[in-house]
Amino acid sequence: MLKGRFGGFFFQLIALLLAFGFVSLILLSVDASPAEAYKNMFNGSFGSMRKFAEVLVAFVPLLLVTAGLLVTFSSGLWNIGVEGQVVLGAITTTWVFRYFIESDLPPALIITLAILGGMLGGAVWASFTGVLKVFGGVNEIFGGLGLNFVATALTIYLIFGPWKRPGVASMSGTVPFPDEFSLPLLAGLRISPWALAIALAGIVVIYFILQGTYFGLRLKAVGKNFRAAYLLGIPTWQYSMYSFLICGALAGAAGAVQVAAVYHRLIPSISSGYGYLGLMVAMLINYNAIWAVPVALFFAALNIGSIQLPILMKLDSSLSGVLQGVLVLFVLLADGVRQKFARKA
C-alpha cells in the first residue's frame, strides 16, 4: 500500500516535471525565457500581500466550484455545465441586489439574500441539465455545454438590454452597486474574509458528506454503478438530481461572490472560466476532496501570476491555461503508465 502510494507520487512528480518541461519548450519556441516567465508568474502571485490577496480572490470561486464538482463526479456525472451555473449565480445575485437597491433593509440581510439567491439560481440552472439527463437521456456534457453558451448570451443580453447603464451600454457591465452591498473586504485589499470563509466551509462540508454520510455513500454507489444502485433500492434519479442541485448551488455561490465581493456588478465574463478550471482541478486531485485546497490555490496562483506576462513580456496570459491543461494531461498520462506497469507486475 505504502509502496503503491509512493509509486503514485513518483509518477505525479515526473508528470509535473514533464509538464513544466513541455511548457518551457513552448516558451522557447516563441523566443521567451522560461525562467523569466516562471519568475514573473511567481512574483505576480506571491510577490506582495496585495498580489497574494488577488490569488485568494481567484481561489475562492475556484474552490467553491471544485467542491461542487466533487459531488457530481462522485455520482458519475460530468457537469461541464458548471460554468453556466456560476454565471446564473452571478445573474441572480445581481437581480437580488437590483431588487433591493432602494430598500431600507439592513445591507447584511440583503447581501445574505443575494448570496442565497445566487445559490438558488445556480441550482435551478443545474437542474435543467439534470432534467435533460435524467428524463431526456441527453448526455450532461452536451446539455451543460449548450446551457453554458445560453447563460453567457443571457448575461450579455442583460448588460446591453434591460440592465444597461444609463446612457450607453458597454462591455464594462452594469452600474456598480453602492459600497454597502459589498461583502466586507480586508483593509486595503480586495479579498473578503467572508468569501474565504464561505469557500472553506463549502469544501469542509462536502468532504464530510462524501466521507461519512449515508448520502455520500449512496451518491458514490450511483456514480460507480447506476444500475446496481437502482436495484439495491437507491432512488438513483433523485440522487443524480441532488448532486446537480448541490453542485449548482456551490457554483452559484461562486458566481454570487464574484458579484458581491469582487466586481460589485455584472460583467460579461463574470465566471472568468472558473467552472472549466474547477473541472481541471477535480481531475488533477483525482476527485479526492482532501487535495482540493492546495491544488485550487496553485491554479489560482497560476491564473493571477500570468496576468504579469502581457505587461512584462508581451506574452498572452493564456499561458496559465496551457500550463494547467498540460499538467492535468501529463498527470492523466502518467497515471495510465503507472497502471500499465501495475498490470504487468
Next chain:
Amino acid sequence: MNVELKNIHKHFGTVHANKAINLNIPTGTIQGILGENGAGKSTLMKILSGFIQPDPGSEIILDGKPVVIHSPADAIKYGIGMLHQDPLDFPPMKLLDNFLLGLSGGLFPNRKEAAQDFNLLAREYGFSFDPESYVDSLTVGERQQLEIMRLLFLGARVFILDEPTTGISAGQKEKLFATLKKFPDQAMTVIFVSHKLEDVEHLCDRVAVLRGGVLVGETKPPYVTSKLVAMMFGKEITLGARQPAQAGDVVLSLKNISLEDVRLKIKNVDLEVRAGEVIGLAGMEGSGQGMFIRACAGLTRPVGGRISLNGRDLTGKSYHTFKRAGVNFLPAARLEEGLVPGLNLIDHFVLAEEPKGIFIDRAAGQKLAEDRIQSFNIRGTPLSTVESLSGGNQQRAELALLQTPLSLVLLEHPTRGLDIESVIYIWSKLKERCKQGASIIFISSDLEEILQYSDCLLVFFSSKVSQPIDASATSVEELGQLIGGKGWADTGDEHA
C-alpha cells in the same frame, strides 16, 4: 486434420490456468473436452484458436508439423476455426455484410457474387438464410449456424465449439449435432467443449476431462456417467433429495398479464405463487422469461393485466415500491447490475440497510459485515471490494444483501458459472428463506437445477408461456422438448 497439443502451459499472473496438457486428437474424430467452469477448457481452446499465446515451451502440432499460432486469423489459415459461446458476429449488420466482413479481396466487394456464394453454401449444409436480413433477427442457434457456414467458407478443417448448446433450443441442438456428425466423413476434426455430460456423451467419440488446469483423464464410449462426474469434480457429488414446499397463502398473483418489448409479446398469463413455493422458469435464452421476471419485480410495466402482492394491487407501480413491499430481484450480471465494483462489503451492507441518522456508524458497519461474512460463508474481508471476490462469493454476498422480511425473491441464473458446492450452498440458503415464508421465482438454463429445486415450473417458448407444470411429475426429456417448441397444445403459430 490431426491436432496434437504438447506440454501446454499458461499462466495469468499467478494463476496457472493450464498445466502441462498433452492431448492428441486424430483426424476425423469428435473430441469432447469436459470440465467445470474454471477448469481451464476455455484457456486451452483460446490457445489453439490463436486468441492467446501459450507459455514458452508449449507446442501445437498440426498433421505432424509444429506451428505457432499468433492470432485467430492465423489459426483460420491453418484451418482451425472456433465457434464462440456468444457468437462473435455483428448483430446490427445484414447477414451478407457479416459474412463479407473479414474476407479478403479487392477494395469493393462484389456483393452479388458474395450473395451467390452465401446461398450456395447455405443450401449445401441445409441452412435457410436471407442474406439481406439482419443478424439481430436470428436466434442464437441460427447465429451459430451462420458462424459455422462462415468458417466452412474460410476452409476450416478443425472446428472448436465452446459450450454451443447453451441458449439454443432442443431442435436446434439436434440440427447442430447432425451437422457436426457429418464432419468426420470429410476428414474434419471437431473439438466440443462443454460442461454438460449429456451432450458430450451423446455426441463425442472420445472425451478428455480437465480439472484445475490439468488434464485428469481420457475416456471412450461407452461412458460411465458417475466416472465422468468423479473425474470432473474429484469426487462424487449428488444434489440431495428434493424438498417440496409447505405452501402457504398466495403471495404473488398475476391476472391476465400481457408484456411486450421490441422483440417479444407475451399475452394473458395467469399465475399464483404461494408462500414457500419455488417456481422455475425454463426456456431458451430470450424466450420472454427475462421480461416476465422483470415484470414480477416491477422493472417492466405490463401493457395489460394486474399484479398483486399479498393481496395489494401493485400494477404499474415502480420497482422501488415492489421492493418496499418485500420483492427482491437478483440479476444475472452480478458486477454489472447486482453489486457496485469499487465499493467494499461494508459499504454494500450499509447501503442495503435503512439509514440510521445522517452519518454512517463505521463500527456498526464493520460488525454487520463480519456477521454476514460468517453466516454466508463468504471468502473475503469486510474491506474486500466486490470485484476482488470470486463469482461464488459474489453470489453469496448478493444473498447476504437480501432484505428481511421478504415476500418474494426473483433470481436470474442464480448459480450460473458456479461450482457445484456453491450451488448446493446457495440453494440451502434460499430454501431457508422459503421456510421463513418467502417465495422464489428463478430463471435457469440448467434443466436439472430447475427440476431439482422448483415445486412448479413455467416453460417459455417464443413468447408463449406454458401452464404451471408440477416439477415432480416431469423429466429433463419432456422439459427439453417443450423448450424446443415440441408438445405444445396450441401449435397454431409455432415456428422453430
Next chain:
Amino acid sequence: MTQETILIGLAGVLAAAAPVIFAVLGETLSERAGVINLSMNGTILLSAMGGFAAAYTTDNIVLGFLAGMLIGALVALVVAFASITLKQSQVAVGFVLALTCRDLSYFLGNPYMGLPGPRLQAIPIPVLGDIPVIGQLFFRQDPITYISFVAIFLAWVWIFRTRPGLMLQGIGEKPAAAFIRGANVNLMRYVYTVIGGALIGLAGPAYSLAIRAGWMGTISGLDGIGWIALSITIFGGWNPSRAAFGAYLFAFLQWLGLVLQPVLTQVPSQVLQVAPFPLMILTLLLVNIGDAEWVERALAAMPENTRKIMVKLLRAMRASPPAALGVPFERD
C-alpha cells in the same frame, strides 16, 4: 428578398458548412472505430491558428491547410495513445485537450492577431458553373467547399461500401469479432483516430483561410463550433450523409438567424447567436428520449394503437452509437 440574394445566401450556407462537415466526418470516422475525440473544440481553434500562421509565414495557402491537418492528427494521436495504449478515460483526456489546445491557440496566436493573410478564392467550374441555380449553388465555390462535397461522398462509400469500411464498422461494433476476422483492432483504432483528427484539423484552416479569413484570438467566434460539431455527429447517427445533412441544417439556421435579424427587431441579436445551442439540445433530446425509462413506462400505459405509432416515431428518430464506443479492447 430576391431570388438572387436567396441563391447567394444558400451558396454561402454550403460554403459555411464546409468546416463543420470536415469536423463531423472526422469525428464520425474516429467514433466508428470506437474512439471519442472530445478535443474537437480545441483542435479546431488550434488548427485554425496554426493553419493561418503557416500560410501567413510561408505565403502558401496549401501549406496552411496541411499544417492544420497535421495539428489535428497530432492532437488525435494524444487521444489515441491515452485511451488505447494507456486506457485512460477518453472523456477526461479529450476534455483536457479541448481546453488546453484552445488556450495554446490564444497563446501562440498572439503575434498573428488581426494580420491580413491569404484567403482562398472561389474558382467557378467552367460549364457546370453556368447552369442556372445549380451552378450558382454548387459550382462557383472555393476549392475547400468542393472538397467538402467530395469528402461526404468518399466517407460514405468508404464506411458502407468497401471492405476496410466494413471492418471499420466491425471494430466499433464488436472488436473481438473483428479481431477473429483478422483485424488489428488497436492499430486500426489509432489509424482512424489520427485520420479523423486530420479531418477535424482541416476544419480550422477552412475557417481561418477561407470563410472567416484571419486569426482574431478570443473574438474569432470559433469557440463552441467543436461542441456543436460533436452533437451533430450524434444527430448524424454516425452516418456521413445524415451528419452532412445536420451540418447543412446548422449552417442554414445560422444564415436564417442573420437574415431574420433585421425583421425581428424585438429579438436581441444575442438570442439569435446562441439559437444553435438550444437547438442542439433539442435534437439530442429527440434522438435520445426513446431510451428513457419513464418513456417506456408511459408507452406501456398507452392504448395499443397510440403505442404503436409512438414506438415507430421514436425509433425513426433514434440513433444508436457503435456498441463498443469508448470501450477499450484487449485480447484476453
